Amino acid sequence: MAYSRAKVSEFVIIDGNEISFEPGETLLEAAKRADVEIPTLCYDPRLTPAGACRMCLVEVEGSRLMQPACSFKAAPGQVVRTQTARVQRNREFILSLHLADTIHDRDVMEDNNPSHVHELAERYGTAGDWTTLAKQRAGRPDDVNKFISFRPDRCILCSLCTRYCDQVEAVSAITLAGRGAHTTITTADARSLTDTTCELCGGCVDVCPTGAMTEKAALEYGKPERELDKVRTTCNFCGVGCQIDLNVDTEANQVVKVTSPPPGTTVNDGNLCVKGRFANDFIHHEDRLTVPLVRDPGGGLREATWDEALDRTVRGLQAAAAKHGNDALAFISSSRCTGEENYLMQKMARAAFGTHNIHQCAAT
Amino acid sequence: MTNSIPEIRDADFLFVTGSNTSEAHPIIAMEMKLAVQRGARLAVADPRKIWMTEIADWHLQLKPGTDVWLLNAMAHVIVSEGLEATDWIAENTEDFDKVRETALRYPPEEAAEVTGVPAETIREVARAYAATPKAGIYYTLGITEHTTGTDNVYALSNLVLMTGHLGVRSAGMNPLRGQNNVQGANDSGATPVFYPGYQNASDPEVRGAFAEAWGVEQSETTGLNLNEMMKAMSDGQLKALYLLGEDIVISEPNVCRVEEAMNELDFVVVQDIFFNESCRYADVVLPAACFAEKEGVFTNSDRRVQRVRRAVEPPGQARADWEILLEVMKRAGLEQPDYQHPREIYAEMASLSPKFRGISHERIEREGGMQWPVTGPEEPSCEYLHKGGVLRGKGLFVSVEYRPPFEQEDVEYPLVLSTGRTLYHYNAATQTRRNEQLAHKQPEGFVEVHPKNARKLGIEDGQKVDVVTRRGRVRARVMLSRQVRKNAIWMPFHFPDVRTNYLTTDAGDAVTGTGEYKVCAARLEPVPDSVPERVFPGAFAAVE
Numbered sequence: 001m002a003y004s005r006a007k008v009s010e011f012v013i014i015d016g017n018e019i020s021f022e023p024g025e026t027l028l029e030a031a032k033r034a035d036v037e038i039p040t041l042c043y044d045p046r047l048t049p050a051g052a053c054r055m056c057l058v059e060v061e062g063s064r065l066m067q068p069a070c071s072f073k074a075a076p077g078q079v080v081r082t083q084t085a086r087v088q089r090n091r092e093f094i095l096s097l098h099l100a101d102t103i104h105d106r107d108v109m110e111d112n113n114p115s116h117v118h119e120l121a122e123r124y125g126t127a128g129d130w131t132t133l134a135k136q137r138a139g140r141p142d143d144v145n146k147f148i149s150f151r152p153d154r155c156i157l158c159s160l161c162t163r164y165c166d167q168v169e170a171v172s173a174i175t176l177a178g179r180g181a182h183t184t185i186t187t188a189d190a191r192s193l194t195d196t197t198c199e200l201c202g203g204c205v206d207v208c209p210t211g212a213m214t215e216k217a218a219l220e221y222g223k224p225e226r227e228l229d230k231v232r233t234t235c236n237f238c239g240v241g242c243q244i245d246l247n248v249d250t251e252a253n254q255v256v257k258v259t260s261p262p263p264g265t266t267v268n269d270g271n272l273c274v275k276g277r278f279a280n281d282f283i284h285h286e287d288r289l290t291v292p293l294v295r296d297p298g299g300g301l302r303e304a305t306w307d308e309a310l311d312r313t314v315r316g317l318q319a320a321a322a323k324h325g326n327d328a329l330a331f332i333s334s335s336r337c338t339g340e341e342n343y344l345m346q347k348m349a350r351a352a353f354g355t356h357n358i359h360q361c362a363a364t
Numbered sequence: 365m366t367n368s369i370p371e372i373r374d375a376d377f378l379f380v381t382g383s384n385t386s387e388a389h390p391i392i393a394m395e396m397k398l399a400v401q402r403g404a405r406l407a408v409a410d411p412r413k414i415w416m417t418e419i420a421d422w423h424l425q426l427k428p429g430t431d432v433w434l435l436n437a438m439a440h441v442i443v444s445e446g447l448e449a450t451d452w453i454a455e456n457t458e459d460f461d462k463v464r465e466t467a468l469r470y471p472p473e474e475a476a477e478v479t480g481v482p483a484e485t486i487r488e489v490a491r492a493y494a495a496t497p498k499a500g501i502y503y504t505l506g507i508t509e510h511t512t513g514t515d516n517v518y519a520l521s522n523l524v525l526m527t528g529h530l531g532v533r534s535a536g537m538n539p540l541r542g543q544n545n546v547q548g549a550n551d552s553g554a555t556p557v558f559y560p561g562y563q564n565a566s567d568p569e570v571r572g573a574f575a576e577a578w579g580v581e582q583s584e585t586t587g588l589n590l591n592e593m594m595k596a597m598s599d600g601q602l603k604a605l606y607l608l609g610e611d612i613v614i615s616e617p618n619v620c621r622v623e624e625a626m627n628e629l630d631f632v633v634v635q636d637i638f639f640n641e642s643c644r645y646a647d648v649v650l651p652a653a654c655f656a657e658k659e660g661v662f663t664n665s666d667r668r669v670q671r672v673r674r675a676v677e678p679p680g681q682a683r684a685d686w687e688i689l690l691e692v693m694k695r696a697g698l699e700q701p702d703y704q705h706p707r708e709i710y711a712e713m714a715s716l717s718p719k720f721r722g723i724s725h726e727r728i729e730r731e732g733g734m735q736w737p738v739t740g741p742e743e744p745s746c747e748y749l750h751k752g753g754v755l756r757g758k759g760l761f762v763s764v765e766y767r768p769p770f771e772q773e774d775v776e777y778p779l780v781l782s783t784g785r786t787l788y789h790y791n792a793a794t795q796t797r798r799n800e801q802l803a804h805k806q807p808e809g810f811v812e813v814h815p816k817n818a819r820k821l822g823i824e825d826g827q828k829v830d831v832v833t834r835r836g837r838v839r840a841r842v843m844l845s846r847q848v849r850k851n852a853i854w855m856p857f858h859f860p861d862v863r864t865n866y867l868t869t870d871a872g873d874a875v876t877g878t879g880e881y882k883v884c885a886a887r888l889e890p891v892p893d894s895v896p897e898r899v900f901p902g903a904f905a906a907v908e
Binding site: 145146147167168169170194199200201217229231232233234235236237238239240241242243246248253254255266267268269271272273274275276278279280281282283284285287288289290291292293294295301306309310311312313314316317318319320321323324326327328329330331332333334335336337338339340341342343344345346347348349350351352353354355356357358359360361362 | 370386388389390391392394397398401419541542543544545547548549550551552553554556559560565574578579580581582583585587588589590593596597601602604605606607608609610615630631633636637638639643646648649650651652654655656657658659660661662663664665666668669670671672673674675676677679680681682683684685686688689690691692693696697698706709710712713732733787788790794795796798799800801802804805
């Protein structure tokens with residue numbers, strides 16, 4: 001934000017309450033800080049507002065038409081109403097329109113990602129169950145990428161995905177194309193995502209309010225996100241320290257997918273990269289080591305009990321130390337393991353085996 | 365990092381050098397993209413035309429290994445045009461005169477000849493850097509993986525000190541850490557020179573304190589760093605090796621020598637989540653739990669200690685590393701408290717390390733990730749370092765002179781080989797190549813070759829070649845690319861079927877021992893009758 005934080009705050013009057021705002025702020029930003037709820041579908045704090053979904057329309061005194069709170073700038077003394085019958089009527093009307101443009105059945109709609117449209121419909125009500133529009137939006141059935149699927153029957157053209165792709169990941173791999181009812185989300189020449197500038201960050205999936213953008217692997221797994229448990233943890237790849245939510249099918253002891261915490265809450269601001277979001281197959285890979293192995297005098301490795309393997313470990317290290325001295329031992333710790341484990345590894349080298357020969361890949 | 369990741373978006377000038385940010389640190393690259401959209405100017409110094417150069421105001425496409433020349437020439441511009449922060453230097457630093465003297469011997473015109481970066485570009489970037497208060501430097505292994513790695517870092521820190529871009533939000537000196545917990549591993553003392561919390565291992569008082577805490581006398585012999593360990597292994601000084609979650613026969617330079625030495629060891633323990641390549645030399649293999657199966661903390665690039673939480677059970681009999689290590693210690697005769705949870709281990713470490721004394725699992729649960737130093741339970745998390753004065757007291761200028769890389773191209777090996785990462789795989793790729801989706805996007809290793817070099821050698825895009833250095837020979841597919849300079853080639857090191865580290869040199873930096881992965885001399889030999897196939901790049905901004 002370009003505005004200065006030093007300026008004296010001004011006030012708008014929202015629903016009769018004086019609410020401070022800083023120059024340049026929108027009505028929605030001011031309302032958010034004062035915990036006034038204004039529903040949105042196409043808003044994301046990381047993106048320039050599109051004013052596309054019309055969910056956030058509010059009454060502004062002096063203005064004949066209702067105004068989108070997401071893009072309408074707050075002004076001193078402005079009187080704003082977010083709870084009137086007119087505002088509510090609009091919300092119901094807009095939700096009915098969006099529902100007519102998607103799938104009515106919430107269970108079908110939420111086969112993988114949650115639907116923000118249905119959530120709002122439940123919360124604010126609708127203007128009635130209108131017919132479902134005939135789908136004229138083209139998909140990309142030939143897109144062979146194994147990461148992300150676009151399902152045109154769920155899209156409401158909020159353009160969160162394309163704006164995210166332009167403004168945050170900044171690779172502009174997907175775009176709005178076509179006109180009127182034929183408008184859809186596509187790539188250059190409708191190519192597979194893997195043959196475009198797409199870097200497979202999956203941000204389009206994260207911002208999508210309807211599940212039109214969805215993860216192929218999780219969809220295949222077949223359990224909706226609302227039935228999974230989220231475990232907040234830290235990504236295990238690079239050094240950014242992104243906070244991720246492992247979505248776990250606890251009964252099956254299975255990590256199904258990774259989602260990002262909301263924007264503005266963690267160091268990664270709601271963003272993830274291809275590795276953090278998609279490279280989690282390894283957790284349950286069949287190649288995982290599951291049993292200790294020890295080498296037989298004959299030369300081969302064979303399965304062993306923990307007791308035998310740990311015993312061999314200690315005896316092997318102690319024998320080498322006895323014969324050649326403590327400094328004939330070296331301990332290579334791991335920048336992939338936790339802080340506590342690295343602490344124990346160096347304690348083991350220094351206290352249990354008497355050597356400072358302890359390092360890890362920080363040298364590379 | 366002296367500063368924090370969320371500060372990057374508010375910077376007004378970014379100097380990114382030796383960092384392929386959008387591939388190796390995509391989320392930090394997003395912060396940089398935000399800054400650029402806001403109007404920040406971006407200078408990228410990198411031998412390759414990486415994605416970030418697409419949105420950069422300047423690309424300083426230097427010849428690999430000439431960093432000191434380039435950075436000293438920037439210093440030259442600053443001191444000769446009087447752009448240095450005179451008052452700040454006087455108040456906060458020492459030994460500036462030496463650096464000024466040295467810098468004056470590195471004029472931009474000569475730098476242009478050595479580095480290939482036009483003198484005027486060097487001037488513009490140096491001026492913009494010096495004149496912008498919120499100017500941050502961001503670097504990674506392109507700076508450190510050289511025999512002159514330490515010099516490169518000093519040359520950068522000289523720029524920071526002479527402009528006073530330290531202790532300022534959105535400025536500073538920011539090495540972007542490569543691994544999830546490489547910061548934490550060092551913090552925890554998994555390094556020969558430091559006990560936990562960067563307490564000097566050669567200081568008798570420190571040793572005494574740990575001897576008392578742990579109840580065991582501490583050795584007075586200086587330990588070996590990783591690079592020295594590899595050499596000591598070859599020399600027969602090392603006899604036993606305990607490897608925790610690191611596949612050294614993929615990741616170390618000049619791997620052939622490492623493998624020979626591994627064969628000679630008396631005893632090798634490997635503790636890992638997969639049967640990695642190093643397991644072939646192991647006497648004992650211990651199955652470990654992965655990050656999703658255990659509790660603990662990782663410390664990221666901006667010194668942020670964050671929680672790792674258990675989401676699923678480990679497979680079979682696999683156990684968390686901390687459980688295994690405690691058990692080994694007990695069996696080796698070192699009595700250990702009966703720890704049930706890593707929070708207790710963290711508490712032991714924090715009690716022995718003033719820098720982390722105020723951090724605990726409990727506090728992280730309450731307040732979120734905490735950035736050290738946090739010296740007491742009431743101390744807040746630290747967003748950026750050196751606020752209100754340099755931590756050391758006086759920032760030390762260190763004058764550095766250019767030294768050529770260990771190996772330079774010649775008639776026999778006319779190309780410069782650099783190695784690095786791509787967006788789609790991670791290090792030894794034990795995790796990422798087991799992902800079907802990523803394997804589909806980028807299934808195999810490759811070598812990037814400039815079209816002009818390829819034409820001369822009669823090499824086609826997608827055909828196989830042998831990449832040959834004095835240490836080894838590796839076969840890989842060619843990707844014609846204008847990302848690389850002419851006469852330079854580039855390879856990722858992720859792929860076990862293209863073992864790039866058979867080629868690299870283990871000549872290391874004199875201080876850190878870090879191998880020179882970024883420069884060695886190589887040649888290409890076309891493989892006869894190789895049928896060209898499609899090659900899958902990382903970011904393919906400048907691929908033919």
